[in-house]
Amino acid sequence: MEKEKLIELIDYTLLSPVASKAVIKTFCLEAITYGFRTVFVNPWYVPYAYTILSPHGIKVGAPIGFSLGGATTRVKVEETKAAIEDGASEIDMLVNLGAMKSREFNAVYQDIDAVVRAAGGLTTKVIIETSLLNQAEKREVTEIVMTAGADFVKTATGFNGGGATVEDIELLSNISQGKIGVKAAGGIKTYEDAVKMIEAGATRIGASGAVAIIQNRKSKADY
Template sequence: MTSIAKLIDHSLLRPELTEAEVREGCALAARYGVASVCVRPADVPLAAGLLRGTGVLVGTVAGFPHGSSATATKAAEAALAVAQGAAEVDMVVNIGWLRSGDLADVEADIRAVVDAAAGATVKVILENAYLTADQIAAGCRAAERAGAHFVKTSTGFAPGGATMDDLALMRATVSPHVGVKAAGGVRTLDTLLAMAAIGVTRFGATATAAILDDAAHREAHGAPAAAGAAPADGGY
């Protein structure tokens, strides 16, 4: 179960979450030993304090959820988040620029965040629900050229989330040293395993406990991990 836990970024991004719910989410992340929590920018100091010494990283978002913030704003968000204890920043690409084919601007936008993050991990959210296959591939290539560490399918707030076809395309487009993150609709262990089998190495999820409890149950009973379930669409 530990190896599966380290594939998961436990998502705490819903706008209505209370401080108590953020605290509970951080406690859950620490209990299960996931890779990280992904919190709203205002929650970074709280999460960093709660998770210090647990081995669970703190991540946050920039330009979220629409990607249309000015580049300087995204970069400032990233710099502040890292200064406050974030080790990872999931930024939303400028979707309109990508759809327009303004790839030099897309790349510059991403590079500004990578530079501002000063060595922290940067994941680029493409928001695939709004993109064609060619646009997804172009966004992946721009992210890699700009020095991003991951490309990511979705915010979880668009009409659709991660799909197997999109993930396979993303994995085939970027080099092996660039990771692929699935988010939006990763609600079961079988979905996670099916996606991991095609090379996805990080997952944004709110169903973290259900996924990892299932993994522990199978491990305890010697059951083989099942794969091949179709991913559902929807939010984190």
């Protein structure tokens, strides 16, 4: 795959809890330099990143319910609205894993549906933490994500163990059948890793080591 095409598919991400404003600025300038179309930063940094990136047509995304997913739906909805007011144009929400494990699938649906509605048509992705789910749960939650109207199912945060695998991307792709996108995230460190995910069916890549990936050198970052 050509580097330019890969760059179009990558969400450049910096969600470290200790990232300073100076680090975020450098990160944003890298996004401009390398031509990434979308970046993700923690909600507190969305206005700052938006100020730097919006003149260059680069979108800012925000994680919602990060990184455990256990916030109430009301909190996730308000967080979504605030992020959009601050300049976010993509939303990556974390599924309620406790509800999934409790088989309270209607609660899972309502949680996602409420955030999708709050996003008002903006691209919304749902992080399901594949490494924490069994095969049946992965199938069930992907079906719920589609029914709730989200645009993508996403593998992982990178903070809760595990990450994207070729097998999981193939599974999610087979379940979704092109009805929604599949975002591979968590542990993608090399150009080869990213290409394998895309070949398996990923339509978006999330990586904090995006610069290293496109330079075809290994990254130490996981989140």
